[in-house]
Amino acid sequence: MNVIRAAQAGQGGPVSIACINMATVDLGVPFDKLTAALQKWTKDGQPVSKVFVKTTLADHQLVSVTASHELFEMAIDPIANLWAEAADGTEYAYEMSDPVEEDTFPVDGIQMSNIVHPAWFEPFKHPPGTKYDHLGLVAKPYGMTKGGYVIIKKKGKVSQVYGSKAKEKRFAREDRLGHRSEYRKPNGRRIPKRRRPAPGKR
Secondary structure: OOOEEEEEOOOOOOOEEOOOOOOOOOOOOOOOHOOOEEEOOOHHHHHEEEEOOOHHHOOOOOOHHHHHHHHHHHHHHHOOOOOEEEOOOEEEEEEOOOOOOOOOEEEOEEEEEEOOHHHHHHHOOOOOOOOOOOOOOOOOOOOOOOOOOEEEOOEEEEEEEEEEHHHHHHHOOOOOOHHHHHHHHHOOOOOOOOOOOOOOOO
């Protein structure tokens, strides 16, 4: 088991993340460089993420990109309930990989998901040269690349906006069951909670 420590936004303390490899197929990269994906809840209400390796590989995606994407998002908003409000009142989900999710960069030769910086979530004018994402591809707060999307909330209604029509088509083909973004929607495709047996009937 690997434990990674990261700062949690707004909390000031470390976050411990345990990474356990239970894959039955080759990950394509060393496990110690990887972590999470696709969030659901444990019986005690604590967030946990899983990478569905076979699904990721069948979709011709890199496990390292999927894992880093979800690890970054778990570190900043583990229970997927934070929003940033723009000047017009539109709220943007605190998802730091989604707006740039198809863009990657290498770390020690392993591809990682691009991420947006804190300035991306801030509604005010920033000085020239401000970076809104790690690769410097986004030019303003709440912007995205052609391969990204954002989850927004307007007047209580949650929806997605896509960086391109091609991304919207790819997104529509994805199996979103249990994905962390589904937990932001009132009628999202959530994994059903298991019923706990009554006391004495275990």
